[in-house]
Amino acid sequence: MFYLVIDILGTIAFAISGVLVALDKKLDPFGVFIVAFVTAVGGGTLRDLLLGNTPVTWLLQPIYLYTILITVVLAIIFRKQLKYLRTSLFMFDTIGIGLYTLAGVEKGLDANLIPVMCVVIGTITACFGGVIRDILCNEIPVIFRKEVYATACIIGAASYFLLLKLPIKPTYIQVICILVVITVRLLAVKFKIALPTIYHSVAIDETKE
Amino acid sequence: MFYLVIDILGTIAFAISGVLVALDKKLDPFGVFIVAFVTAVGGGTLRDLLLGNTPVTWLLQPIYLYTILITVVLAIIFRKQLKYLRTSLFMFDTIGIGLYTLAGVEKGLDANLIPVMCVVIGTITACFGGVIRDILCNEIPVIFRKEVYATACIIGAASYFLLLKLPIKPTYIQVICILVVITVRLLAVKFKIALPTIYHSVAIDETKE
Amino acid sequence: MFYLVIDILGTIAFAISGVLVALDKKLDPFGVFIVAFVTAVGGGTLRDLLLGNTPVTWLLQPIYLYTILITVVLAIIFRKQLKYLRTSLFMFDTIGIGLYTLAGVEKGLDANLIPVMCVVIGTITACFGGVIRDILCNEIPVIFRKEVYATACIIGAASYFLLLKLPIKPTYIQVICILVVITVRLLAVKFKIALPTIYHSVAIDETKE
Numbered sequence: 001m002f003y004l005v006i007d008i009l010g011t012i013a014f015a016i017s018g019v020l021v022a023l024d025k026k027l028d029p030f031g032v033f034i035v036a037f038v039t040a041v042g043g044g045t046l047r048d049l050l051l052g053n054t055p056v057t058w059l060l061q062p063i064y065l066y067t068i069l070i071t072v073v074l075a076i077i078f079r080k081q082l083k084y085l086r087t088s089l090f091m092f093d094t095i096g097i098g099l100y101t102l103a104g105v106e107k108g109l110d111a112n113l114i115p116v117m118c119v120v121i122g123t124i125t126a127c128f129g130g131v132i133r134d135i136l137c138n139e140i141p142v143i144f145r146k147e148v149y150a151t152a153c154i155i156g157a158a159s160y161f162l163l164l165k166l167p168i169k170p171t172y173i174q175v176i177c178i179l180v181v182i183t184v185r186l187l188a189v190k191f192k193i194a195l196p197t198i199y200h201s202v203a204i205d206e207t208k209e
Numbered sequence: 210m211f212y213l214v215i216d217i218l219g220t221i222a223f224a225i226s227g228v229l230v231a232l233d234k235k236l237d238p239f240g241v242f243i244v245a246f247v248t249a250v251g252g253g254t255l256r257d258l259l260l261g262n263t264p265v266t267w268l269l270q271p272i273y274l275y276t277i278l279i280t281v282v283l284a285i286i287f288r289k290q291l292k293y294l295r296t297s298l299f300m301f302d303t304i305g306i307g308l309y310t311l312a313g314v315e316k317g318l319d320a321n322l323i324p325v326m327c328v329v330i331g332t333i334t335a336c337f338g339g340v341i342r343d344i345l346c347n348e349i350p351v352i353f354r355k356e357v358y359a360t361a362c363i364i365g366a367a368s369y370f371l372l373l374k375l376p377i378k379p380t381y382i383q384v385i386c387i388l389v390v391i392t393v394r395l396l397a398v399k400f401k402i403a404l405p406t407i408y409h410s411v412a413i414d415e416t417k418e
Numbered sequence: 419m420f421y422l423v424i425d426i427l428g429t430i431a432f433a434i435s436g437v438l439v440a441l442d443k444k445l446d447p448f449g450v451f452i453v454a455f456v457t458a459v460g461g462g463t464l465r466d467l468l469l470g471n472t473p474v475t476w477l478l479q480p481i482y483l484y485t486i487l488i489t490v491v492l493a494i495i496f497r498k499q500l501k502y503l504r505t506s507l508f509m510f511d512t513i514g515i516g517l518y519t520l521a522g523v524e525k526g527l528d529a530n531l532i533p534v535m536c537v538v539i540g541t542i543t544a545c546f547g548g549v550i551r552d553i554l555c556n557e558i559p560v561i562f563r564k565e566v567y568a569t570a571c572i573i574g575a576a577s578y579f580l581l582l583k584l585p586i587k588p589t590y591i592q593v594i595c596i597l598v599v600i601t602v603r604l605l606a607v608k609f610k611i612a613l614p615t616i617y618h619s620v621a622i623d624e625t626k627e
Contacts (some may be wrong), residue, residue, distance in 0.1 A: 025349060027349070030359050030360065031350070034359075045259070049258055049259075049467055049472075050463070050467075050472065050473060050474050050477060051472060051473050051477070052261070052470070052472025052473055054258075054259065054260060054261025055259060055260050055261055055320055055322065056259050059259060059260070059320075059322055059326050059329075059330070060322075060326075062323060062325060062326065065325065065326075065329070111473055111477075113473065113477055113478075114480060116480055116483065117477050117478075117480065117483075120477075120483070121477070131554075135344060135553060135554065136340075136344065136349070136350065137349060138347065138348065138349045138556065139556065140443060140445070140554070140555060140556045141449070141554065150448050150452075151448065234558060236558070239568050239569065240559070243568075254468070258467055258468075261470070263467075263468065263469060263470025264468060264469050264470055264529055264531065265468050268468060268469070268529075268531055268535050268538075268539070269531075269535075271532060271534055271535065274534065274535070274538070344553060345549075345553065345558070345559065346558060347556065347557065347558045
């Protein structure tokens with residue numbers, strides 16, 4: 001129950017972030033819905049496809065579809081008020097990537113992947129909804145440019161496997177994993193930490209045949 | 210046999226729509242073929258992947274590959290004449306989305322999905338070839354902006370499940386489903402109905418942290 | 419062992435080509451890594467998904483992840499020197515597509531596909547990493563515009579099936595298939611052969627309803 005509530009809150013936050021990007025691109029309501037849907041379920045869908053868990057999760061659990069549908073309708077109606085919810089949305093989103101990371105890690109374990117691949121799957125689950133959103137909206141994915149988003153997921157997922165070696169209850173490990181993701185992201189945003197862009201002197205047309 | 214003919218006509222129409230977009234982007238013949246191929250089979254491929262029906266359909270039924278290959282060669286040769294075929298192409302395309310919607314709905318039923326997810330799968334089958342075409346050509350997908358394309362598919366697929374509750378023969382239900390998709394699209398184009406773009410006052414950079 | 423060495427060299431070359439495109443787009447180190455990773459494993463991943471070989475190969479064989487990680491770190495550190503390695507990189511890349519084509523053809527045979535579909539799968543394996551790289555970087559895929567890349571793969575894969583009809587040892591057929599891909603590409607680059615762009619007089623907005 002606790003999980004479901006957080007999961008739905010994460011889905012709502014991701015869907016809203018999709019609505020905001022889609023509105024900015026002047027899409028019609030159907031386009032807004034698709035972008036919101038893909039943002040919310042895209043990472044989990046890619047995870048399920050890579051692992052071979054089909055039919056993918058959201059086809060079997062209609063609550064995601066309904067949640068996103070209601071979220072999109074409300075977000076469109078109250079689009080002017082959304083800007084006053086910046087902090088709440090950011091917190092939902094941050095909690096969301098924490099939970100999505102954990103969910104991905106555990107799906108990876110279910111598929112008998114080695115720890116490093118579980119970390120990869122956890123990060124994909126949390127981050128690739130946003131990547132697909134940006135591709136659909138014809139943007140270079142934002143997480144490739146200025147977010148520590150993925151770094152937070154990687155550190156959180158790695159902490160899961162470090163903790164597994166200690167005598168700690170599974171439930172505590174899960175909670176700590178989520179909290180690490182959240183903490184890293186909050187600290188990064190607070191102190192404006194971002195990975196630097198790499199200066200490059202290699203023009204692409206010089207190095208290609 | 211009847212189905213196969215319509216299915217091939219739909220494939221041809223979708224492939225030609227891919228050729229037209231690809232030519233507009235000045236792609237080479239290989240690029241034109243890939244874009245045409247993806248437009249024609251992309252929706253069905255995404256459906257098969259999401260459901261876990263692998264190898265995907267077109268790998269097992271080479272008629273789609275050959276049909277698209279011949280279509281692309283002819284469409285390139287007769288590209289100047291294509292503009293005189295506007296109405297025919299539009300009709301093929303419209304019949305095509307009707308049939309693709311039905312095919313998707315029935316694949317969803319085969320996978321024991323609930324009706325609402327069958328509607329989703331039917332719409333994906335009919336619409337996502339065009340979405341992938343536009344992504345490959347570096348455009349925001351056209352159906353997110355000004356088509357009632359998807360709406361026609363959703364209404365047609367939904368009518369399938371409404372009719373299932375009535376004492377009607379399955380074959381009639383299938384035909385009606387296709388006709389509903391076609392009718393909605395024809396009416397929408399005739400009366401220039403499109404979903405409105407949503408006015409938004411929320412600048413994206415204001416609402417993101 | 420021989421295969422593994424060539425496969426790793428191909429992975430390195432593809433990863434470097436991803437790094438170069440990503441640096442050109444001023445991505446952060448995480449973005450550079452993702453683009454390099456997708457370039458190197460994207461074609462094989464799409465192949466595995468279409469065939470239903472899941473979990474996909476790179477999730478089960480961590481050597482690809484580690485190879486790409488080390489390659490990206492070194493490529494970023496020595497980015498200024500990369501331009502002196504143009505010829506070596508081009509050779510790795512060309513050997514890489516030869517091997518990837520062969521690997522795809524044989525995976526297609528394992529899945530009992532007919533020869534023409536094995537050719538398609540081989541070409542997808544070799545070419546679609548670059549396609550996904552370009553989509554992530556918001557470019558129209560370069561192979562759609564000016565490379566004979568795909569043509570070399572198609573000819574090499576087709577030669578595999580022609581040779582199967584002759585009394586030749588399987589190992590020789592494999593080697594010849596790879597050599598055909600390499601030779602076609604080298605000749606095409608040497609003589610600046612590329613598929614021509616098709617002149618088109620059909621404006622897209624004229625032909626769409």
